[in-house]
Each structure stands twice: as C-alpha cells, then as structure tokens.
Amino acid sequence: MSSVEGQGTTFILRVPVAAPDQTREEEAAAAFETHAASGDLVLVIDDEASQRELMTRFFERQRFAVRTAGDGRTGLDLARALKPRAILLDVMMPDMDGWSVLAALKSDPATAGVPVIMVSFVADAALSASLGAAEAVPKPVDWTRLRTILDRFRAADGDVLVVDDDADTRHRVRTVLERNGWTVREAGNGCEALDQVEMGVPRLVLLDLTMPVMDGFSFLDRLRGLPGCAEVPVVVLSARDVTAEERDRLSEADRVLRKGDASLQDLATELRKLDSRQSDTRAAAGVGEGPRASEVTLDELPIDRRSL
Template sequence: MLLVDDDPLIQALVRSRLGADGMKVTTAVDGAEGLRLMRSTSPDVVILDIRMPKLDGWSVLSAMKSDPQLARIPVIILSVEEERGRGFSLGAFEYLVKPVEPDRLVSVISSAVSPTSGEVLVVDDDADTRDIVQRRLRAEGFDVSHVANGEDALLRMRVSPPSLLVLDLVMPGVDGFEVLSRIRAAGHEFPVVVLTGKELDDVDRARLREGLARVIQKHGRSMEEVVDEAKRFVIRRRELQTTRVPRVLYVEDVAQNRDIVRRYLRGVVELLEAEDGEEGVDVARRERPDLILMDLSLPRMDGWTATRTLRGDAATAQIPVVALTAHASAEDRERALGAGCSDYLTKPVERGQLVRAIRKNLNRT
C-alpha cells in the first residue's frame, strides 16, 4: 500500500492498523513524491489525501489515470472534505471522509485488491438505516460501501458498479425510483433490493417491477430479509460463474479510455487489452476473442489496417470488429465499415450503448 498524506498522525494510524493485518505501507508526504514512489514501487492500492503541498490529490489522481503504468492502481481517497462526486468522476475506487474507522479502511482495501469478490452498495439518506444494514451485512461476510443520496450513488456506479444494490426510495434530490430507472437505462444488470418504509401504490409497484427490483418493506424482520436476498444473490452468482462469459479484446492506446471501458464491462465480459494495432492483431490471433473493440487512430498500425489484416486471416476473419473511435464523420464511418468493421461507435460512449452494441454483434455470430 502507498499512503500519500502529509499528516504525520494519519501516517502513524494507517501504518499501525494496516501493519496489524500484515500489509506493508509506504508513505509519501506530497503528491509529487507519491507519483515518484508509485512508478518505482507499483503499489497494489494508493490511499490519497486531497489537500497536500506541491501537488494536490486531484492532480495526482488525474496524472495516474493518464499514465498507462499507473491507471489500473485502485485509488482510495481519504480526505476531510466531502467531495465524493468529484472523486468518483475522476476515477477513484472509493472516497472516505476523515475520521474513518480503521476496520472500514481495511474492508475497502480488501475490496480494491480483490474486486471480483463483489460489493454491496447501500443507498439511503438515513444514517441509522445505513449503519444497521452495513453492520448486518458485514457480519455475514459481505463487503459493503454506502452513499447518502441518489446523485452520489449514480456517480459511484459510473466508476465502480456494485454486485448488489440496496436502495431506499424516498431521498432528497434524486430519489430511488430515478436511480433505478437510470441504472437500468445505462445497461446495469446487477440485482437491486429496495428497502423502504414508503406505502407503495400500484404505480410505484409497476415502476419497481419494470426496474427488476426486489422490494422489502421496513419492519421488524426486514434486515433478515435483506441478508437472505444477498445470500441468494451469492448462490446465483456462483452458478453464473460456471457459465462462460464472452471474451472481448479492446485495442486502444489511451490508458484512460481503457480504464473507462474496463469499468463499464466489469462483470459483463472477460476483457483483453492491446495498446496498438500490431499488438491487437497478435492478441486476436493468439486468444481468438468473441468480439473486438477497435480504436482507429493507433500507433504502429492504425485501426483500419488492423481490421483489414484480421479480415484477411482465416483464423480471425469471422470475429466481429466494432469501431470505437473519436472519428465522427460519415466518411470515417464508411471507411471503417469498408475495412470490415461490423459496427461503429463514437466516443464518448455511454455504458448502456456499449453493452447493447456488444450483445447485438455477438448475437449475429
């Protein structure tokens, strides 16, 4: 672990607590030193303060996501300031506000190191309810994170979609109905458990059915029902893991774009990556993916040439190639389709649009 924080007390507390769990902690007192240590030590996780001398945490996070060597390192922001939305929009794995319970920090680090273990996200504006749900699920061995409103939930899920969502309905600003509608429109398919004290009418129930949500009314046994639903999800997830998921190759030279697509497709496909056209052709021939996402402006060999090369090889000729590019003109589109692309998407692409295009082109095969 690398802790980037200029507060000696925080350094001592984090080093002591994580050291008790056998984690090795390296520290940096400013952002510039933090970036230097990241490049020389390649930490598993970075714990990052925001307000620091020389280079603040926002600048560090932006630099990491733009650097291919650092872009994949999970970043946990640990700050006295509440700016969750900005943190998640820049690619933070989690945002914790000081003071934070040491056990909570350990839990978040465990989730960051082993993201495939799955996470439950609790969205409720009532602090007591959030606390009860978190403690009950953690006691059953689940990794749990929380946010206090719908807007923060949507920002968080853009960066790191949970495996299971526990959602309140009545919240200020963006309510639970809107959260549910927007995550389904974005193509997210994770299960949603609605935990609410609201009296539901027929219109409410229809909206929740449309969003494929399981509804639990708040009462004496509601926590047990939430735990039971979470356990059923784990069983279903284990069953699904025995089924082969599609393998998709993403050919893209910009680390930040790869990071975005990686987050979009987590849990949907097995993602392979290549950073230029030549490497993309080599990986496609070696791995035989089910589908290829192809940038067009690539070093060494551009996407048009790479696609024609794949189409000319019997081993890869039938693999669908979907162009994913900043080139938006009709001429560029025709050129890509003429080179052999099956479909054409322009950046920036929404998650739902990308997932639908992948499924559409996989179904054609």
C-alpha cells in the first residue's frame, strides 16, 4: 500500500496464479498409484453415497482396492485411467444412466474387456447380457452371491495358453476367459505353443487335439519334459470321443472334456476351480505331484461347438 497526501492511496494485491487443474483422468491415474500395491482394483459407479460406502466396506473386506464414482461420466474417466479388475455399475443415475455407461465402456477398446456387473433395482439380466455385462445383481444386494461373482474376476497368477488351430475358437475362448479375469495367450498348433511356453510358463493350458504341424498329443508329451512344466494343469477339449489308446496318451492331462452343449462360461469356471486346487496342492507341505486324472467323464463339461 502507498499513499500520497492530496492524491490518494494505492493498494496492491498479489494473487498467486493457480496451476491448471488436473483432468479427471490425470487425478484418477495418480490415485491408481496408491492402490496398485493393494491387489485387485474394482470401480463402483453409483450416484447414491450410502451405496458407494457399503460397496467400499464390502470390497475392502474381500481384499480388493476400491475406487468410486458418483456419476456415469466420472466413472468412464476412472475406468479408462485405472483399468480396474471389474466395474460395479448402477442403472438409475442422473444425466447418464447405467445402460449408457455400459454401452460406452463396451465400445471403447480401452475398457471393452473390463467385466461389468450391473447392480440395481432394475438390473435386467437378459438386457445386461445383451449389452455386454458379465453379471446382473439386483438390489438389495445378496452379498454372498456378489462375493462369489467377484471371486471369478480376481487376477490370475499367470495366464492361460489356448492352443487351437481355429482362430475363431481362440477368439471366443479368449473373450470369455478375459471377462473372467484371466490373461490369455494363443497358439495355432503345438509348435507355436512350445514357442509360447519358452517365453513364459503358463498357469494353465487349454488344448485342442487335432491340429496341423504338431497335434495336441505331441505337444503334451513335449510340455511335460520342459523345466517347470511337469505340473502345469492341462485341459484337453475334444470334439469327438477319444479311444482307449488315446486316453493312454493323454494320461498327463488333468482334464479331458468333450465339446458339447454347455457354455464357455462353464469352462471358465472349471478352469478357476482347477487352478484353485492346483494352488492348494502347491502350498501344501510335503505333497508331491501325485497321479493325474487321465480322464474325467467326457460329458462332465460339454461345450457347445456353436459357441466355439
């Protein structure tokens, strides 16, 4: 402040210029760094604060890291920035409802593979599935059911190697497995599969039998002789009945299943069960490799060839 008698007084104010605000995606990306070490991350999009709080407490008890959004547009920004393990999405929200958010998520390559669970009083299961949602859970929430669903989307410790000469089959299997939390690698024949194994031992192998260059039988024989691969679970999918001689050759497979009438989702669930049992075996002190199941009843898990 300066003052000159007869002229007046001058006041000088210095106001610091604020730095440009971060975009919502930049803020979300920064927040992700704090949650990355917490394990699996889920995103809850719901306009009701009480529901977001309930979901947060529930998921944290299940050892998930949680981020929330109170509206659809913020939820989309967070989904793109965080790449969550799964998204819990309400339907009835102002400005942008859940169906619009779901459509935007599935049309964006950056988020199309993220499983979305619709959680709402109007969670129509058929409509949800037709728009690409993995599940629909009505409110009031059945927490036991929700926990079972989320267990499917926990990060797999490793990946699934899908070995099949049919590219369309590989694509369909890959889509379903990725929706269930797996990372997936592909091979069109046994030789390509061995190359993939050399780059990194997979957690599980899903194996077709009839392929050019190297068939499934030869690949399985070679796989079991590679370092670190003696106990990798292998699920064989056969489009036909296998002979007694072929069953002997498949003695090192953990499952032999026939492609029939069930959905690929059943296959994903079976892989998760097999992986869980294998993890328990590895963790048990003093437990050796043990005998493998040379054949499960071929009709135990039929797979619809049309869905492949």
